[in-house]
Amino acid sequence: MxxxxxxxxxxxxxxxxxxxxxxxxxxxxxxxxxxxxxxxxxxxxxxxxxxxxxxxxxxxxxxxxxxxxxxxxxxxxxxxxxxxxxxxxxxxxxxxxxxxxxxxxxxxxxxxxxxxxxxxxxxxxxxxxxxxxxxxxxxxxxxxxxxxxxxxxxxxxxxxxxxxxxxxxxxxxxLQPRDDVVVRLMRADEADAVAALVEHAYAADFELNAGYRADIVAVAERAREHRVWVAVDAMTGELLGTASTPRAGETMSPVARDGELDFRFLGVAPGARRRGIGEALVQHVLLLARIRGLERVVLNTGPDMLAAQRLYGRLGFSRLHEREFTFVRPDGSSFQMLAYGRDARLAA
Structure with a gap:
């Protein structure tokens, strides 16, 4: 705290x-x-x-x-x-x-x-x-x-x-599910590196428009309002991944309801993929929800984020169809924003 x-x-x-x-x-x-x-x-x-x-x-x-x-x-x-x-x-x-x-x-x-x-x-x-x-x-x-x-x-x-x-x-x-990875709050001097990491992670999956790119890289601003977490190598301190959650009692997105914790901007460094870093960060979010006494973890993701969808399914998340909506891009094109959730009280 x-x-x-x-x-x-x-x-x-x-x-x-x-x-x-x-x-x-x-x-x-x-x-x-x-x-x-x-x-x-x-x-x-x-x-x-x-x-x-x-x-x-x-x-x-x-x-x-x-x-x-x-x-x-x-x-x-x-x-x-x-x-x-x-x-x-x-x-x-x-x-x-x-x-x-x-x-x-x-x-x-x-x-x-x-x-x-x-x-x-x-x-x-x-x-x-x-x-x-x-x-x-x-x-x-x-x-x-x-x-x-x-x-x-x-x-x-x-x-x-x-x-x-x-x-x-x-x-x-x-508090840490693995000995080789430490998940903690981001330090202020890491904001630029985290911004580059999450931008590269998202750009690898789909084309970013200017507005969404600006939202993704606004890590320092996000840390002032919410909680920006980083996964680092326990031996070297190398930055491996990141995810953001709201402060206790707050939300980051409309997908969350009372008794729920939402998270956003899950990203893994290109060189750290296939090491289970995304899973470690999601487990961290589930642990945070249990610590706060919340019942469910929820999130939105785009249809192009296929690797993330596979991760959520493997970790027991299911679609929340009633919370999904159509997102309209500035150019008039649109896509269905997906919603997922799972009971935080189950073991991660």
């Missing part, structure tokens, strides 16, 4: 990166949630108290997210940390770790814990982390049920005793 990204929860609560003037309120939420939890009766070490109070330090290690109510009050928080940083405890190289998922006792029971966990997953996905990991006390069965419901799996090899009377259990959520 980048600094300009926020998501609005059902009751008007917004989850977003913390602002400097919210540090004290954020720490207070952590203290209150801990006191109300299954370990609130235990004495707190000075090291733990300092960790909870060091909002700036946690932010320097990654990102601090807050849930802010309609009245502007901080009612929840989560710290997403990079592996190897000062406050990371169980993450291995390439992973991200979330700690201090906390909801003010007065706001508990409304699903904010799940929303903060989903936002933490998306922040780790932005970075291209291989997984998001976390640990929680063995007595915190309510939290464990939440993590399992969201798709985290136990990693008992990392369990440990982390304090007097506190046994830690570890959960992991995989």
């Amino acid at each position: 980048t600094n300009d990204t926020a998501r609005t929860f059902v009751d008007g609560t917004t989850i977003r990166p913390i602002r400097p003037d919210e540090s004290d309120a954020e720490s207070a939420v952590i203290v209150g949630a801990f006191a109300a939890g299954p370990y609130g009766h235990l004495p707190k070490s000075a090291e733990r108290a300092a960790f909870e109070a060091d909002t700036a330090g946690r932010g320097a290690d990654g990102a601090v997210l807050v849930a802010v109510g309609a009245d502007g009050a901080v009612v929840g928080t989560a710290s997403v940390l990079r592996a190897g940083s000062r406050y990371s405890r169980v993450a291995r190289p390439g992973e991200a770790e979330v700690r201090l998922i906390s909801v003010d006792p007065s706001a508990q029971g409304a699903g904010l814990g799940a929303a903060l966990t989903r936002a933490s997953l998306e922040a780790a996905l932005d970075w291209g982390a291989s997984a998001l990991v976390l640990d929680t006390g063995s007595r915190n069965t309510r939290a464990q049920a939440l993590y399992e419901r969201l798709g985290f799996v136990r990693d008992p090899g990392r369990d440990a005793v982390v304090g007097a009377g506190v046994e830690s259990v570890v959960y992991r959520f995989p």
Whole structure:
């Protein structure tokens, strides 16, 4: 989750990166949630108290997210940390770790814990982390049920005793389906290269008119409004492919309806074809939909995009005939814009 990204929860609560003037309120939420939890009766070490109070330090290690109510009050928080940083405890190289998922006792029971966990997953996905990991006390069965419901799996090899009377259990959520490819958010300095890649990918399949070509190559502008993802070689960093999705709660095209995620501008570099890069990017979109709690992934594609249509069919997408329409070119010619969709809740 980048600094300009926020998501609005059902009751008007917004989850977003913390602002400097919210540090004290954020720490207070952590203290209150801990006191109300299954370990609130235990004495707190000075090291733990300092960790909870060091909002700036946690932010320097990654990102601090807050849930802010309609009245502007901080009612929840989560710290997403990079592996190897000062406050990371169980993450291995390439992973991200979330700690201090906390909801003010007065706001508990409304699903904010799940929303903060989903936002933490998306922040780790932005970075291209291989997984998001976390640990929680063995007595915190309510939290464990939440993590399992969201798709985290136990990693008992990392369990440990982390304090007097506190046994830690570890959960992991995989974020990258392949070891040789990393999918992450595009960096600003990659916009020109991504524009060239997607232009070449589309021009290889059909002739582009000036208006559509301009839309395809407007990558920097698109990244300001939406989310531009890139697939890169895990060893060399070579740019292999790209796809774009909307921010949480938004859409990129009329094909999407409530509870759905649409995506556009799927392209693979000519030299990376036949490596499964297109499939990896579509799997990434499906994963993003599940992280956001959405039911379906949808898209439009042109009749000339035969390779893309074969890919969608192979991955379980089916035609949405009722959402298809006739697209008229500036020269008066036209074609049928196809629509596809599939259930995001099925394994990619």
